[in-house]
Amino acid sequence: MIKSLLVANRGEIACRIIRTARKMGIKVIAVHSDADKNSLHVRLADDAIFIGPAPATQSYLNQKKIIDAAKISGADAIHPGYGFLSENYEFAKLVERNGINFIGPSAEAIRKMGDKIEAKKIAREAKVSIVDGYMGDIKTEKDALKIAKKLGYPIMLKAVAGGGGKGMRVVRTEDEMQQAFKSTRNEAQNNFSDGRTFIEKFIESPRHIEIQILGDKHGNYVCLGERECSIQRHHQKVIEEAPSAFLDEKTRKKMYAQSIALAKEVGYFSAGTIEYIVDQKKNFFFLEMNTRLQVEHPVTELVTGLDIVELMIRVAMGEVLPIKQSDVNISGWAIEGRIYAEDPSSGFIPSTGRITTYSEPSTSSNIRIDSGVYEGGEVSMFYDAMIAKVCSYAETRDKAIQILNQALDQYIIRGISHNISFLQAILNSERFQKGDLSTNFIDEEYKDGFAGSVLRSEESSVILCAATFVFLTDKKRCTTISDQMRSANRWIGTRWVVALDGVYYPVTVRPIDDGYKISFENRRFFITSRWLLGSKLLQCTINQHKYSLQINYLKGCTELLIEFRGVKSNATLFTPRAAELNKFMRVFDSDSDIKDVESSISGMVVDVKVSPGDCISKGQPLVVIEAMKMENVITSKVEGKVAAVNTKVGEVCSLGDILITLE
Structure with missing residues (x-):
């Protein structure tokens, strides 16, 4: 029996493991670096042990310190989460050698499948479809050029010990090889302490589909369905969903059979994920096996009703899997969006610093949030940029997209940059909604980078109404302060001009209960809300439809930055005469004087x-x-x-x- 569990990780995944362990009545011990002494996972645990300085190599990747922490705390078991030491077979072996239960597969299974070259050889023996490539460590750029020429461009450079999108580069020409080879080896060394690199043929416009398996120590296996993970940036997943709208039942069963055959070949137990690339004709090829819990496991939990972390712990205790394949029922649709601390409009550069405002949308049976941050906490430069995951669940894919959109509308994060607007831009794109996906989706849809979503008719109407409501609510407050309440509505006036990103919209406004009737371009909108001045979230009803928008005050409250459905729009309210004069104001080029x-x-x-x-x-x-x-x-x-x-x-x-x- 496991009575105490040490979580050898940080952030949202540490928090997620802690919650399941608590549910099972297991005492939880957290570990933390200097940078994480005030982190959420430390606050949630029953006990916490300091393991070193902020750099991961001196703390979360320091095997001896993790083992020492387990011994000091008397932990029966260690759960590695994902990343860090989760797929390090030497660490798993060290845990086993010290008589501590490792929540995951055997060290030998991790060794075999963690080495991407050996994994492909084993997959071939298990009769699993694989991609052509060079199954050996490539030590020099010259060797890489020679192999790439033989295989034919484009090729993929990959870290032998890689995972999580790290240590991967697509190379399309000889000229790209130098920087790609250097960066791949550097990222591999920094993330996995193993700079070995290999090459495989890159398949154009594939889908990335993975199968979640579970095995116990008694030779029983089940597949918990598939996940579609094709929306990626730099080979790191951004949005995942379960099931896949692309697979048919025949292909799905073939993938199940090959996945279980591979697991049996290595005597695998615990949770594991077999990843495939699938071409447009539904031919699939083994990519790699992740011998750990996946970041995107919540979507599988939502459509199956199972707790994968709990099952991992029970398997580690030697229990027989409580379910058979016939018991696995895939019901409904789940979509996950990964929230990263990065600036999409500036080339997705990571954003670090203090979170000054943090408010999650309200959770329900249709929304799940796995996060590892809190208001006032810091996002460190030393670790991965992902700060939270938000998942929606519904009967259909269309409804799941709608629910996730609404949740992201209400997710408020200030102080650091984040990618919520980018997630919403993807969700609202026609191509995504049709299910026309590939791993090239982001590169193709945002060839020149992401500068924010473009205003469409619905968004512009909603933002215009919201801006008018906020500005006039503020003006109404001003009349109250100056003791003019009786004439407030008359003082506010009926004719205004709303400027959205430099486009001027003349509007006519008349007050109604809890709001205004707004007319422009021969259309009428009735907006009502109980919004309070200063609140960062405006929840309102416009023509009987409910909306949530985020409000940011700029330039001493004379200008607003309003965020809605991936759109960020600057809004200002003018009198008709002021709007006429404002058009002649000089606009300065912010880059012209850069020194x-x-x-x-x-x-x-x-x-x-x-x-x-x-x-x-x-x-x-x-x-x-x-x-x-x-x-x-x-x-x-x-x-x-x-x-x-x-x-x-x-x-x-x-x-x-x-x-x-x-x-």
């Missing part, structure tokens, strides 16, 4: 690509900074000449530091 290149993130400088005297062009890479376990390229916003380089490789820079000075 310095500042760091947009905190992290370690791993490459400087220019020297004093170099002439640079707009968009040219200047400095590469490693943050949140990923390499981020700082580019120039202007053309110019380098006067000075103020940083060097190995230095730690902070947000706003001047990296390059321009003449």
